[in-house]
Amino acid sequence: MTKVLSIEKSSEDGLKELLKFLLENGKVKGVVALRKMSEDGAISYSLISSPDDVESTVPLFPLMPVNLAKQLSLLTLMEAATEPIAVVLRPCELRAFIELVKRTQGSLENILFISSTCGGVYPLKMAVEGNIGERLPEYGKALVQGELVPNTRLACQACEYFVPYTADITVSLLGNKGIEKETTLFLNTEKGESIVEGISGKFSEGDLDTAAIERIRSKRRTEKEKLSDEAELRNLGIDEINKTFSRCIGCRNCSKVCPACYCHVCFFETETSQHGPVYYERELQKTGCVNMLSDTIFYHLVRLFHVSTSCTACGQCADVCPVNIPLWAISLKMGESVQKTFDYLPGKDMEEGLPITTFLPEEFAGIV
Amino acid sequence: MTTNRKGALSPAKGGAQKGIIDFAKEALSQGCFDAVLIPSRVPAGDSFAYFLIQNEAVLEGATPLSPIMPVQGARVISSITRRGKGKNRIAVIMRPCEARATIELAKLGQVDLENITVITMDCPGVIPLSDYFKDTGKGDKVFEDASQNWNSQPMRSVCQICDKFSSVGGEDLHIGTMGIKSDSILLIPNSLKGEDILNKIGLSPEDGIDDWEASVSKLTEQRKKKRNQSNEGLRSDVEGIDGLLQAFSTCINCHNCMRVCPICYCRQCHFDSDKMKFSFDDYVTRAEARDGLRMPTDMLLFHVGRMLHMSLSCVSCGMCEDACPMMIPVSQIFTLVSDKNQEAFDYIPGRSVDEPLPLTTFEEEEFLEVEQSYAGVSSKQEGQDD
Numbered sequence: 001m002t003k004v005l006s007i008e009k010s011s012e013d014g015l016k017e018l019l020k021f022l023l024e025n026g027k028v029k030g031v032v033a034l035r036k037m038s039e040d041g042a043i044s045y046s047l048i049s050s051p052d053d054v055e056s057t058v059p060l061f062p063l064m065p066v067n068l069a070k071q072l073s074l075l076t077l078m079e080a081a082t083e084p085i086a087v088v089l090r091p092c093e094l095r096a097f098i099e100l101v102k103r104t105q106g107s108l109e110n111i112l113f114i115s116s117t118c119g120g121v122y123p124l125k126m127a128v129e130g131n132i133g134e135r136l137p138e139y140g141k142a143l144v145q146g147e148l149v150p151n152t153r154l155a156c157q158a159c160e161y162f163v164p165y166t167a168d169i170t171v172s173l174l175g176n177k178g179i180e181k182e183t184t185l186f187l188n189t190e191k192g193e194s195i196v197e198g199i200s201g202k203f204s205e206g207d208l209d210t211a212a213i214e215r216i217r218s219k220r221r222t223e224k225e226k227l228s229d230e231a232e233l234r235n236l237g238i239d240e241i242n243k244t245f246s247r248c249i250g251c252r253n254c255s256k257v258c259p260a261c262y263c264h265v266c267f268f269e270t271e272t273s274q275h276g277p278v279y280y281e282r283e284l285q286k287t288g289c290v291n292m293l294s295d296t297i298f299y300h301l302v303r304l305f306h307v308s309t310s311c312t313a314c315g316q317c318a319d320v321c322p323v324n325i326p327l328w329a330i331s332l333k334m335g336e337s338v339q340k341t342f343d344y345l346p347g348k349d350m351e352e353g354l355p356i357t358t359f360l361p362e363e364f365a366g367i368v
Numbered sequence: 369m370t371t372n373r374k375g376a377l378s379p380a381k382g383g384a385q386k387g388i389i390d391f392a393k394e395a396l397s398q399g400c401f402d403a404v405l406i407p408s409r410v411p412a413g414d415s416f417a418y419f420l421i422q423n424e425a426v427l428e429g430a431t432p433l434s435p436i437m438p439v440q441g442a443r444v445i446s447s448i449t450r451r452g453k454g455k456n457r458i459a460v461i462m463r464p465c466e467a468r469a470t471i472e473l474a475k476l477g478q479v480d481l482e483n484i485t486v487i488t489m490d491c492p493g494v495i496p497l498s499d500y501f502k503d504t505g506k507g508d509k510v511f512e513d514a515s516q517n518w519n520s521q522p523m524r525s526v527c528q529i530c531d532k533f534s535s536v537g538g539e540d541l542h543i544g545t546m547g548i549k550s551d552s553i554l555l556i557p558n559s560l561k562g563e564d565i566l567n568k569i570g571l572s573p574e575d576g577i578d579d580w581e582a583s584v585s586k587l588t589e590q591r592k593k594k595r596n597q598s599n600e601g602l603r604s605d606v607e608g609i610d611g612l613l614q615a616f617s618t619c620i621n622c623h624n625c626m627r628v629c630p631i632c633y634c635r636q637c638h639f640d641s642d643k644m645k646f647s648f649d650d651y652v653t654r655a656e657a658r659d660g661l662r663m664p665t666d667m668l669l670f671h672v673g674r675m676l677h678m679s680l681s682c683v684s685c686g687m688c689e690d691a692c693p694m695m696i697p698v699s700q701i702f703t704l705v706s707d708k709n710q711e712a713f714d715y716i717p718g719r720s721v722d723e724p725l726p727l728t729t730f731e732e733e734e735f736l737e738v739e740q741s742y743a744g745v746s747s748k749q750e751g752q753d754d
Contacts, residue, residue, distance in 0.1 A: 030652055032663065042617035047651055048660035056660075065620050071663045078647045127618060128695045246412030247501065249438040251691055253624040265636065274447065277454025280420060284403055284456065288423030291410070292444050320622055320693035323415070323438070324501050 001205040003187040005196055012060050014183020015088070015114070015171055019059070021199045022086050023051040028112060028195075029083035032068070032075075033059040041130060045071060047085075059088040059114075060171070062139055062152070063132060064121045067316045069096035069259035073106040080107035088114045090121070091164040092314040095347020096259035098166060099310040102354055105262045112195060115164035116171035117208065119143040120156025124319045146175030146216045148223055155315025155328035158224035160217050163208065165348045168192035175212030224332075231329035241297060244330065247323045248296040254317035254327050260307035260346075268299045304334045309355050310346045311335035375544060375556040375580070376571040384545040385433045387553040388489060391543070391569075392432075392461060393424050400565045401485055405444065405460040407434040414504050418444045420458070432461045435511030437494045440687045441466030442630035446478045453480040459565075460484060463491045464536050465685040468718020469630035471538040472681040475725050478633045485561050489543035489553075490534045490584070493520050493527030497690045518546070518587065524686035526699045529595040532683075534584045537719045541565060547583025554580050599704045606701055609668070615701060616671055618694040621664035625688035625698045631678040639670045671698075675705055680726050681717045682706035 007014035035046035172184040318328035342355035380387020441462040492515035500507035535542035541562035544554035655661035689699035713726035
């Protein structure tokens, strides 16, 4: 059983009340959450320090403009947070940040993590079209009923890990019939429990509705199978890879927005990866024809190889691809199979070592 | 407008694209160059890329008038020659904005033109990547129909207002397709390299180019008008800090506009460098100083910084806008600013490889009016000091 705090307000308003309480009472110095940046509805993450600014936040808005893990890494890379802050983020963002911390790209110190059982986010393209607002009632309805939310990111529709693992506080949303009237906050950690002391609300004990969670998980699994078939990536051999990436323009935006791709300078942007004239002369001699974009497949394979143990399938890569390559499905497939092999789920547990840095004498005996 | 330029008609029975390929094949076989760099369909068939081609049979399938611009050609030339010119003499057949960016990169030390022959053609524009990849078959058809009628409506926003879709001056040879009989193309040499090619393939530039020039000027005038209208229309929306903040409000700081830009050649952008990493306390101080701190930070500083760095060389190719996941009208905003900046320096990027970059050119008598206003400020201050 977990301690539960209930606030008699809709989930969004209750969560905002919690954030305001934390700032007003000096329990945190700042809050990082999604915020409405302009009247026309542009949404961005924002670090706020005044309780008055909580009103303009939209902490549960179903959009992921950036994967927050990357921003938290920047925030805590030079030094750990010197004062407590609270961040509201999605389960895949939290997992991605845990992975970054394991890779010494940030610090968990002084951060209160607030996450939710996640219904998914809408594609960025929909934010561009500006009609997410109209879809919110539909989103809320599907959320309450524990259904797949239509038109969300394909990565979200196929996501099984919508319950946060290491959040201090979890907002119960998925399959929760009371979200319009009551905010249900699971206080998972001691930090979560102690920081809300003094807030007005009802305290009790309870658990997430595991039956509902399992029901949703099985729906997502079925959807994942279906979407993987549609993406035609079941048998990802060299021919399929060639075909899938053939339209890549080599912009590498998938790596720039990826929380697992943290290298300061990507190998593919170094001098080492640049060809000189001699290379082109040699290639030309061999075949009489050189595709000037041929390195893109090499890039994608290496990237998959590098991120596969830490990929949390957030889908940011697919959302920013200018030529609509189904990168989410490829990353998911690659990530799942590699992670299964190592019996590792990225971001699940801070104490669990990265597979690549963990040496087990008796591992993969068959291969050796 | 009349010039002394002349051209040579070359047969193009199978249409302009076929005519361009036939010309390239002939020039290749006559040893005018060792290889041709030209857009072609990728093997999977659903997109296009630049191919460096020596094999004449492969050249047959090239698509110099491809419906999209997946990569700006200037970047391709830079990747081949940035580390030195190499032994191969390469002819690149590209769109005018790509040629102009190539020439700018040569001035910026990122391209070596010595063994490169730049060949351009009249350009109908390109379809935005996002439109094309919705349905590539339909995209091919839309492009074909539109380009035959010089209808720019389905093209990139900046293609629709492009007034430099033809010969701009910096290329070695231009291929005219407008205003001439549809069964031929017009080869117009523009440098010794260009003249040499015509010589070698047994053509001499003796044909008049008046009809072509008349067609080009007519469309240029139309486009100029449209461009001014578009710029003016956009100006009121994006002017000032508030206007810019609004225009870029959905930006996610992915910097993809910069990475696909042919002019943004820095190996490490300042905005991706350690200089843009701050301590936790810095973030909090900035958040406290105003009503919160947007994350990612410094969004507008990046765009304005980039604008400042590349606007004098911006060729309005539209790559930035095509690569923006948030569909911000980046290239239209940059066109508005670049046009003004370039006008102030009487500079047209890519017009001539011999024309120095404005920022590396010192003129004693330049921008006196700017100096004047500062002179006023300083004398006033001196007066106060007294």
